[in-house]
Amino acid sequence: MHHMKKYFTEGLIQFTILLSLIGVRVDVDTYFSGYFSPLIETDGGPSSAFIQTPFHHYRDTAAGHQVHPKCPELDYFFTSRRLLNEVRALGSPARFPTRVSAWLVHLVPDDGSDVSEPHDLSGDPDDEDVNTENHREESDHRTGEGFGRSVSQDCTVSRPCCAAGELSKEETLLKQENEEEDEKDERGQEETSPASLNQLTQSSALEQEDLLGSTLPPPLSGLELPPQWQDFLSEFDDFDSMVPQRMSDLEADLPNPISYDVSLQDAMVTRGDSANCRPASSRAPLFRLESTNSSHSVPPQTSAGAIPSSLFCLSGNSSRNETSPTQMGGFLDEAVFEHINMLDLGNLGTIDPQMLDGIQSEMDTPWLEDSDSGLSLESSSRSAASPSTSSDSFCEDEGGATGYSSEVESLSSKGGACAAAYRDWSPVNLLDNIWHDHTYSAPQAQNSTSPSWITTIKQEVMSEDESEPEEISRDERRVQALGLQFSAFQIVNMPVENFLELLDRQNLSGSEVTLLRDVRRRGKNKLAAQNCRKRKLDAIMGLQGEVDGLAVQRDALLRQRAHTAKALSAAAEHFEALSRTVLSHIRDEYGHPLNPENYTLHCSANGRVMVQPRTNTTSRTMTGSKTVKRKKVKKP
DNA sequence: GGGCGCTGTCATCTG
């Protein structure tokens, strides 16, 4: 049984890796929830089951659990998903990404012994290659699967190259942690020490850096150089290693390392306060734009390149992906930021938190609490004092909505006929046919799938009517005056076929038909307006989160740019010093040393090192031969 | 009394 589990796990992991390699985002989170295949969400786009507007964004939020999907069959999925998010939002920092990482680490390797045998990761120098392979596999797993737990600050600080001893120490710690994890796994616990994973990630990151450093092609390999040039080139090797080291040092200065899991970002949506959840939820899409889930190849390195990829740790799971030096110029121009500043989006931060709370409370408000027409989400304070609440105010403040007269009130005796006409329209039919309710809060009423749904609604409306008759909406009162046994809410939400049948069978006058159509139209439009406004607010909040995320990103990039400029300046000085040293050892054909003030060294892309006059004169090339070609320099 | 926010409603467009 244990082996079967192992093989199944390995197969699953391999399949996941394959999917990730072809660019399919595997949502292990959803997979673990067990409701949908992880591939279902690989597109990440709006499902056809939802409306075109980003209503589904509410799905993953606390406020969104009331959004009604077009397809009620998805309710189970979304409800479960919401509950899962709520459970995760209870405060445990260890979410699924952590657990999945541990799961991979512990279950992948198995050679007859227990999984993730720590001794495989021990610091035995003889097992160095094996360890390297293990780490490489783990790294590939994480990176390929979008597990790229972007190495946080403490994982990349000032550790450009990992010494074997350090690595062994790391692995020793890893071993201990793995033992603990194995014990936990045996107990069936899913909790994983974040520290251990941190160690894992750190070791993996260090290993990657080590691998990267080992795969760097020598700048001038294959050339036979005189000793002084070899020294010089060795200095360049130092220079190559110097820059990333500086970058790593610089990265430690970042106070707010942005680390997140891209592929599982939806699991980061919490139900906490907006201050906590907003940045996480809004930052993810920002950086996902930068994520390139693919590149594992070692980037082209120039002699002066070696721009450390750790600089770009902001870009999510691509933080370990190397960035080509040309991207160095991709630093956002400050003008862009100035342009952002000119947008004056900071005012968005002045959104009243009470308003946001109000939005939250609105989403929790039952549909029928109160309304102008019995349909509103919110309690309408205007109803009590509204002049239209008087019994004879049917036509006032109506605009062009009605054009109907008191004649309507005389129709109250038609209630029996209406009931007969609609005995075939049951609440079950209503529930079966309403697939287009895009409201935010209507589900609370409609999710009550009891057969007495309409009766319940009626009772609620009736009770409200009895207790607070002044809260009856105008449309509701008009419908009652018609003698229909259906409320305005039901008229609004009944299928159009039933509504047309109602209009046909009731022998209603033109004005009455107009009234019912207006009631239905107004009710639907009211909900649509509410949804639209909520959507607007949500968009504003989302933009605010994006602005915050961009501000953080901007600060980080500015710091990185300053540090990079400083490092480049230091490198230039170092290069200049080296050039002077080298030039001082070069003699011209007369045996005179070259004047460093008049010449400089130039390292071309093809590996040649040339001595060039500082003025624009003919340069001469020194190839990798033992006898350095010398050309008489025409001194100015 | 004016400003502001909320809400309902209408008109219009789109799918």
Add this chain to the structure above:
DNA sequence: CTCAGATGACAGCGC
């Protein structure tokens, strides 16, 4: 063409 939804604009109301 009809229907439903989305959205800008406007008005009424309360604070």
